[in-house]
Amino acid sequence: MANAEKWVLTVTAQTPTNIAVIKYWGKGDEDLILPINDSISVTLDPDHLCTTTSVAVSPAFTHDRMWLNGKEVSLSGGRFQNCLREVRSCANDVEDEKEGVLKSLKGLGDLHVHMCPTIDFPTAAGLASSAAGLACLVFSLAKLMNVKEDHSRLSAIARQGSGSACRSLYGGFVNGSFLKEENGSDSIAVQLADEKHWDDLVIIIAVVSSRQKETSSTSGMRETVETSMLLQHRAKEVVPERIIQMEEAIKNRDFPAFARLTCADSNQFHAVCLDTLPPIFYMNDTSHRIISCVEKWNCSEGTPQVAYTFDAGPKCRINFTQTEKLLPNFFKGCSFHFPPNSDTDLNSYVIGDQTILQDAGIKDLKDIEALSTPPETKENLSAQKYRGDVSYFICTKPGRGPAVVNDESRSLINPEFGLPK
Amino acid sequence: MANAEKWVLTVTAQTPTNIAVIKYWGKGDEDLILPINDSISVTLDPDHLCTTTSVAVSPAFTHDRMWLNGKEVSLSGGRFQNCLREVRSCANDVEDEKEGVLKSLKGLGDLHVHMCPTIDFPTAAGLASSAAGLACLVFSLAKLMNVKEDHSRLSAIARQGSGSACRSLYGGFVNGSFLKEENGSDSIAVQLADEKHWDDLVIIIAVVSSRQKETSSTSGMRETVETSMLLQHRAKEVVPERIIQMEEAIKNRDFPAFARLTCADSNQFHAVCLDTLPPIFYMNDTSHRIISCVEKWNCSEGTPQVAYTFDAGPKCRINFTQTEKLLPNFFKGCSFHFPPNSDTDLNSYVIGDQTILQDAGIKDLKDIEALSTPPETKENLSAQKYRGDVSYFICTKPGRGPAVVNDESRSLINPEFGLPK
Structure with missing residues (x-):
């Protein structure tokens, strides 16, 4: 005692x-x-x-x-x-x-x-x-x-x-x-x-405005295990191979492989959620639009330069990009499509590492409104704006342990x- | 000649x-x-x-x-x-x-x-x-x-x-x-x-307003075959069993089994679309809300009374229900959540078999506005309205061949x- x-x-x-x-x-x-x-x-x-x-x-x-x-x-x-x-x-x-x-x-x-x-x-x-x-x-x-x-x-x-x-x-x-x-x-x-x-991996988190009701991950997982006909196949046949490939991609800092695996696995995770009874939706229309932006960006660049991954909540969508040089342009594209509501100030629209704002030449909200249509969307005639759909961005990078x-x-x-x- | x-x-x-x-x-x-x-x-x-x-x-x-x-x-x-x-x-x-x-x-x-x-x-x-x-x-x-x-x-x-x-x-x-x-x-x-x-199977088609870009089913299928890691498992391990069960359900007019299989297979189809690279989205937030309405309805009734199935296009969502008696109440729920825009007239809001309107006691648009909150949503505090998200409904039933x-x-x-x- x-x-x-x-x-x-x-x-x-x-x-x-x-x-x-x-x-x-x-x-x-x-x-x-x-x-x-x-x-x-x-x-x-x-x-x-x-x-x-x-x-x-x-x-x-x-x-x-x-x-x-x-x-x-x-x-x-x-x-x-x-x-x-x-x-x-x-x-x-x-x-x-x-x-x-x-x-x-x-x-x-x-x-x-x-x-x-x-x-x-x-x-x-x-x-x-x-x-x-x-x-x-x-x-x-x-x-x-x-x-x-x-x-x-x-x-x-x-x-x-x-x-x-x-x-x-x-x-x-x-x-x-x-x-x-x-x-x-x-x-x-x-x-x-x-x-x-x-150390040149950059992470941009888009926090999405959503009133969607959340399924807790604990109960969601249990329901998927009990009802999905695809989950066991994913766990046994798909993931083990991806783990090996992802470890290799990280070891070699191979961004295209990292991006391909990250996007595919995020989508497959949401696929097994959808294959659950009743189906679980963690992605919404804004998620689909973010994916579409990333796919267009990568397509116009000819190689994956941005990866996305979406977790078990309606609100958080994460993008990775390898080179800091790409970041200002990619971020300009993000803020073009998802500009803040007029009552938001810049310091609450971008949090974390705010140097991205300087690099993108954004000093105040007017600079966001003045952004020109991103080149990758021009030919698609899909340069729509979804004001307020992203509440704010968090810019960060890989970090240390506890x-x-x-x-x-x-x-x-x-x-x-x-x-x- | x-x-x-x-x-x-x-x-x-x-x-x-x-x-x-x-x-x-x-x-x-x-x-x-x-x-x-x-x-x-x-x-x-x-x-x-x-x-x-x-x-x-x-x-x-x-x-x-x-x-x-x-x-x-x-x-x-x-x-x-x-x-x-x-x-x-x-x-x-x-x-x-x-x-x-x-x-x-x-x-x-x-x-x-x-x-x-x-x-x-x-x-x-x-x-x-x-x-x-x-x-x-x-x-x-x-x-x-x-x-x-x-x-x-x-x-x-x-x-x-x-x-x-x-x-x-x-x-x-x-x-x-x-x-x-x-x-x-x-x-x-x-x-x-x-x-x-x-002959008591009723089909309600909700045609959803959508500006979503469509992926053609021909190219979508090809991309899924080429990239999904789940599709072959679905085709070989899941569907054959479901075909047998569905034939049995139809033979016995077993609506709960019919509904369970129909919903599960619709969701799994969209799951393999999502597992495609790049992912294919045929469902949007309105689809999710329709599913949620049906799930709540079935849950409050204690047994599946309505089934949903969503095809390879953003616009069409189909509900089946077995008993005509249920239909008026279910339809009232649908039009409560998805009322028409004010410039729509009743004859273009409900097409096909319009007797559903009489059965539901709806004579003009005012009757839709006056609908009370459906009982199955009351306790969930989710009695939201999505005006105009469904352009119109088509009411129909199984029919003859060519x-x-x-x-x-x-x-x-x-x-x-x-x-x-």
Whole structure:
């Protein structure tokens, strides 16, 4: 047992979100959250999109508690409990020095915890926030409890909270691996390459205005597994080959192959959603128009220079492009077709890395209105504008994995009482 | 050789269109137009939707000519030529009695023909008009040339013009069969049951307003065959089982099974379109909303009472319902969610069998505006209106196969000169 003094030990950590380029959809085991196929993701730069979590442990705490974005929430869900139990089982004693006094804190795994996860980006963007949040929770708890196991073990724990969470334990390019042993012990994430490996890859996220009702990915996946006649074929016959090809494309920084696989796998993921009873639609007319813009751009350039991938939410559509040189023109095309509503200011229309605005010569909203028809659409007579259909863009790039935040002023937990600040 | 007199022999025929409930998408042989899987269709009542074709043969004609909807078109396409050649090869002598003189007309297969196909319903509805047109052409030419082969042989000829055309040679419920011999000779249509077999089946076609660019089904199919990783699995592993189940459902007039299979197969067809590179979208946000209305309706009723199927065009969405008793309420729901624009009159908002309006108590547009929120949507707080998104509805039912029109005044060809009237 830990000693009964009123100490509070806290840790704060930041974890990036990630976007899958080979998608995982469908669990083989609902309890262990074992994906039915491998997936590959790109970790997004935490400077633009991340989650921050502060956790605390103390002998004074009477039960486990969680405040999500500052508001207390129930911890009754099995997923959190599974993650918590697993981290606790790996806890080690901590030597904590505060105000010059060294304390040896023992039996941390037996104490209650307080957890304060926050999502630092608009959850409305639909950017797998729960995955990043889960990963951050597991990472910060592991640091709190001095867990010595490596990230692959943590990724297996995070996976029990969310199938996509395991990939947020690493930066760069990550493979969220498939079950190979019966108990799922090696269903973990593996880093394929770090974020510096492919440093001219640019990511533009279009956050789409949508009042569409969302199907949660948990129930969506379950329904697809139960009813789609195409899913098992995808998981067993199509994805394994694509995983090999995608790993090769990433290794060789082969953008045309990367783009071809990313687009094809996004479309196939939405195809199995559509093959579900009742069908699940995560794409809408705006998604179709974004795809059409990208296809036209690539067609006019003669080779894939932009890739798209659409996740399990109606709102988020992601484009990748390799060369920064292309970016200003591609972005001009995007803002030509999807200009902001008149009540939007430029700083809320483009967030993240705003240098794209300077590179595209856009200083204010008038510059967007003055954009000429993109050359790739001219001959198609399809230079239509869909004002306000994209609420805003986030410009970012591949980024690093989770990290502890050492600046105590950024902790979300009061170090004296262990409650949210 | 036919004799060289200036006689003109004409025939006029009407052919229904059909709607597939198990879809055919993808050819195994581009020249013979052999479908890669069986399909099952329902023939629509020609009183509401049909094509009319007049054809003529004469020793005076100098070359084959065609007027589509009154306008002369080129006959260079291989498809027409194939159909024409096949019909000619089956030609027999005709005994023609005009003004009391019996003429024996020989060698008809060696003479030129004039053909006047017309589509009697808005082609904008996207209702497989080319399939019906082709079937009508083959049927009328066969009558003209006194072809003695049965409808199954004619369906094989029509299939060489359009893969869906073969099914329009029969009324009721039709199986467009899969290739069993190498030369496709038994890739024909077979009638499963005539239109009287299931006489309380009602069909409501929602014609959707859309400016979406269409991918032609010919090029779409080719691209899916070349690029989809799911299509072969669908054709070989999924459809054969569904064909057996659908034949059983039709035989037993088992509407829940019919509805389940129809919806699932429509969705899977659109799933393989989405799995194509570049992806093909035939459904849009309005389609998704119609599906959502039907799903909610069926869910609130506890059993499938309405089925939907969406074809290879952005504009046409078809609903089936079994019992006429349900129809007024279901139609009230449809017109609540998709009311007409204010400049539309009731007679152009509902065409075909307009008795549905009386049954639903709708006498003018004000009655549509006054409709109360459908009960099945109340609890979902999703009683939104999408004014003008459905241009009009066509109400119809299963109908008979092709027939010769004996009333000469309805011929589209001048019997003296063999030119369009």
